[in-house]
Amino acid sequence: LSFSLPYSSKRRYLTGTDWIIGALLDAATQRGIVGLGSQAIIEVDGPLSDIMIRQTLQQISRRFPLLHGRVARDWMNLAPYWRSFRSYDGHVPPIPVRMIDLPAGADAEADRLFADHANTPLAGEEQHLRFLLVRIGRRKSRLGAVFDHRLLDGFGAECFFRLMDMTWQDRLEEIAPRIAVTEPAHLDHWGRRFSNGRKLNNRLMNLNDRELCALAAPSAGLRRRISFQLDQLTAAESARFSQLAGEEIQMPIVLPSAASRAVLAMHRAIPQTPLAGTRYLVSTSVNTRPPDQGWEKMLFNQFSFMMLHTENHAAGSPGQIALEMRDQFIEQVMENVPFKIFDSSALLRICPVSILSQLTSLMFGGRLCSIYFAFLRETGYPEQTFMGLPATNLIHTPMAFCPPSMTLSVTHFAGRANLSLTYVDGSMSDETAKELLAEFKSLLLSTPAAEPASR
Amino acid sequence: MADAPSVEAIRQTLCSEIQTLLSLKPGSVTPETALPSLGIDSLRFVSLLLVIEQKFGVSLMKTGLKPADMKTVVTLADAVVAGRKA
Numbered sequence: 001l002s003f004s005l006p007y008s009s010k011r012r013y014l015t016g017t018d019w020i021i022g023a024l025l026d027a028a029t030q031r032g033i034v035g036l037g038s039q040a041i042i043e044v045d046g047p048l049s050d051i052m053i054r055q056t057l058q059q060i061s062r063r064f065p066l067l068h069g070r071v072a073r074d075w076m077n078l079a080p081y082w083r084s085f086r087s088y089d090g091h092v093p094p095i096p097v098r099m100i101d102l103p104a105g106a107d108a109e110a111d112r113l114f115a116d117h118a119n120t121p122l123a124g125e126e127q128h129l130r131f132l133l134v135r136i137g138r139r140k141s142r143l144g145a146v147f148d149h150r151l152l153d154g155f156g157a158e159c160f161f162r163l164m165d166m167t168w169q170d171r172l173e174e175i176a177p178r179i180a181v182t183e184p185a186h187l188d189h190w191g192r193r194f195s196n197g198r199k200l201n202n203r204l205m206n207l208n209d210r211e212l213c214a215l216a217a218p219s220a221g222l223r224r225r226i227s228f229q230l231d232q233l234t235a236a237e238s239a240r241f242s243q244l245a246g247e248e249i250q251m252p253i254v255l256p257s258a259a260s261r262a263v264l265a266m267h268r269a270i271p272q273t274p275l276a277g278t279r280y281l282v283s284t285s286v287n288t289r290p291p292d293q294g295w296e297k298m299l300f301n302q303f304s305f306m307m308l309h310t311e312n313h314a315a316g317s318p319g320q321i322a323l324e325m326r327d328q329f330i331e332q333v334m335e336n337v338p339f340k341i342f343d344s345s346a347l348l349r350i351c352p353v354s355i356l357s358q359l360t361s362l363m364f365g366g367r368l369c370s371i372y373f374a375f376l377r378e379t380g381y382p383e384q385t386f387m388g389l390p391a392t393n394l395i396h397t398p399m400a401f402c403p404p405s406m407t408l409s410v411t412h413f414a415g416r417a418n419l420s421l422t423y424v425d426g427s428m429s430d431e432t433a434k435e436l437l438a439e440f441k442s443l444l445l446s447t448p449a450a451e452p453a454s455r
Numbered sequence: 456m457a458d459a460p461s462v463e464a465i466r467q468t469l470c471s472e473i474q475t476l477l478s479l480k481p482g483s484v485t486p487e488t489a490l491p492s493l494g495i496d497s498l499r500f501v502s503l504l505l506v507i508e509q510k511f512g513v514s515l516m517k518t519g520l521k522p523a524d525m526k527t528v529v530t531l532a533d534a535v536v537a538g539r540k541a
Contacts, residue, residue: 243522250519253497290478291494330516333501378494 007185016345026357037146104137158380197344260321269436304338
């Protein structure tokens, strides 16, 4: 069962992760969510030039016509692939850029514009990127990129800003040849993939042997927006949390401690979840890029998933939950779970996205997980300037997949942690969302000893 | 029973394993290389601990590691040696 079906080495076949993301986006569409783009926003001191941005994007667009591609099936082997845009007259469509000038101090208005930007659907099947430039007075600019999560993940979106900066410096051709635009079809090792899939199914069944605490999925038929709450830690606070996390679990990794705070914040802000249960399940992503291959793996989804859980009755002791999650993290690395998900999900690609998306809503009564938690410690934008201006921050307003209707994320820029909570309107009130993020921030900064043993 | 590897042998093995885990060129990791500068993430870090357990029979996951142990290959090798003695 290790035979390989033939495929074209010139094509970019979609991976199982790409396919799962496509299904989750489709599930959100079925629930009426209007904005399906994730957004990354870079902030700079000074006025960015919209003309320079348009020219830069046009150069990148011509160099990478796959930015205007679409999903197709290879009729020879039925594997889905990303069909690149074909121009018969040399014309490549521009990546849209809208520019708005606001008076100094109009930051709240800028926030509203970016929220609207994220909630505006991308136009057509071949548009996967759209930019909004907001200049606030002469001293500040924010450039937001709404991106199709099938084409870029969060880290990839940060790399895309870096590609724009390099292009602006006339260095596009230094980088462009390194960016991978092909991917094998992964139509081999059938026995191994089936075996890995079976083991993962058993794991999922075991995790769902008790009901999960979760938000109720929004009813279909209504058009819904996604909303955001944002906050950040200072560089000193971020460093302090890393140190606390290392001491707490006796290892220099922070994901288990951060995930334990995510659960606890949810438990405290929403003590009675609409779907009551006895277990919290955190679905989290792990970046699978080798550290020196940011450019090579810029496009499409380069991560896999892990699942961390804790009992509802145990919620209240962050140190205890962090240790539990550390052990689960280690066990899943030992079992090679992220690879097994990547490996076996390739088999899912035979299932049309529309059917797979319905399965995600039906499985376990729509309780796939309690919360989606994204923690990205590495940054895809290590530069201190963007297009000649000092870069002050890079934040994300990621997509809220549905289920579970909310995403809590931590990304880093210049040593500072940016916190973001994205949620589907109607899944919780804005006040609850604010409280949840404030609780999360407070928990990140509290010492384990200062926390009560239980609540 | 086989002799315990020397500290130098442990350092060389760790350099080699880290290069493999991070897909780096041979010789790019030395005993003095600052590990945080390599951008080693949680996933690969735990993978490295598993390699250490397999190669040296020391479970740093059980004995615990301080952030100071992860400064360089030298400090990590010292933690392995300490774990063997424990």
